[in-house]
Amino acid sequence: MEQKTNVIAEDDKQEILITRTFDLPVELLFKAYTEPEIIEQWMGTKVLKFDFQKHGSFQFSTSDPKGNKIAFNGTIHNFVTNQKIIRTFEMENMPFGVQLEIYEFEKLSKKTSRLKQSVIYQSVNHRDQNLKLPFKQGINWAHNRLEGILTKSK
Amino acid sequence: MKLRRDVFQAIADPTRRTIISLVALQALTPTAIAENFDYSRQTISKHIQILTECEILEQEQKGREIYYHLNPNGMKEIAEFIEPFRKLWDDRFNKLESVMKSYQSKK
Numbered sequence A: 001m002e003q004k005t006n007v008i009a010e011d012d013k014q015e016i017l018i019t020r021t022f023d024l025p026v027e028l029l030f031k032a033y034t035e036p037e038i039i040e041q042w043m044g045t046k047v048l049k050f051d052f053q054k055h056g057s058f059q060f061s062t063s064d065p066k067g068n069k070i071a072f073n074g075t076i077h078n079f080v081t082n083q084k085i086i087r088t089f090e091m092e093n094m095p096f097g098v099q100l101e102i103y104e105f106e107k108l109s110k111k112t113s114r115l116k117q118s119v120i121y122q123s124v125n126h127r128d129q130n131l132k133l134p135f136k137q138g139i140n141w142a143h144n145r146l147e148g149i150l151t152k153s154k
Numbered sequence B: 001m002k003l004r005r006d007v008f009q010a011i012a013d014p015t016r017r018t019i020i021s022l023v024a025l026q027a028l029t030p031t032a033i034a035e036n037f038d039y040s041r042q043t044i045s046k047h048i049q050i051l052t053e054c055e056i057l058e059q060e061q062k063g064r065e066i067y068y069h070l071n072p073n074g075m076k077e078i079a080e081f082i083e084p085f086r087k088l089w090d091d092r093f094n095k096l097e098s099v100m101k102s103y104q105s106k107k
Helices: A026-031 A036-043 A124-153 B002-012 B014-025 B030-034 B041-053 B072-076 B079-106
Strands: A005-008 A015-022 A046-050 A057-063 A069-080 A084-091 A098-107 A113-120 B057-062 B065-070
Touching: A005 B079, A015 A124, A015 B079, A026 A098, A026 A113, A026 B079, A036 A046, A036 B079, A069 A098, A124 B014, A124 B079, B002 B014, B014 B030, B014 B041, B014 B057, B014 B065, B030 B041, B030 B065, B041 B057, B041 B065
Parallel strands: none
Antiparallel strands: A005 A015, A015 A113, A046 A057, A057 A069, A069 A084, A084 A098, A098 A113, B057 B065
């Protein structure tokens, strides 16, 4: 089955490659990564700072289900409009390290486009930890909900 | 192939999955692991034993305490981690697509 989103994470590599095709013109896809109000809508994060220019920096924040604040930040290394963004990304006060992200935007047709997102981590271990995060969050959130229910019933 | 089957059996159980997620964040003693559950120490010990036998967890003696940590080689067997990761991005991209579609129609 052809999936719209693909993830390649080979053993013993420091990177993850994510590809996705969109029913969107490449200009709109690119815009989704460069306009703070739009980023807020689809990332579900608050954008505290977003200075989209070469060597400009950005900061996002979000809350986990327990209400703890999680902040992220990074720097725009370089970009080519409608083609490429190279930036760093880091979760603050967490042991997951900083990552280098290379976004390549490709026009497929007038109305469709493809995104190639390479993420390079500090080490194979950091890569593996980051890869496992959604799996762990899924479990932890389920666990927290269960905990909440158990606490209430006491 | 025997190891692989064992690994999947090990992570099929929700309690064992929770243990994996706890230990993935930091090495823990059996007592510290058990504190997260309402089950008896024996039940949790049994789960830890299974995870150790499947080489997902590794024991490490630190002073008088035994700590369990994730065996990174054991975890490599589990392509299953990729699917939650892919799902997260798929959901995120679907959101992006719908946000941009309504943005486009507003213009």
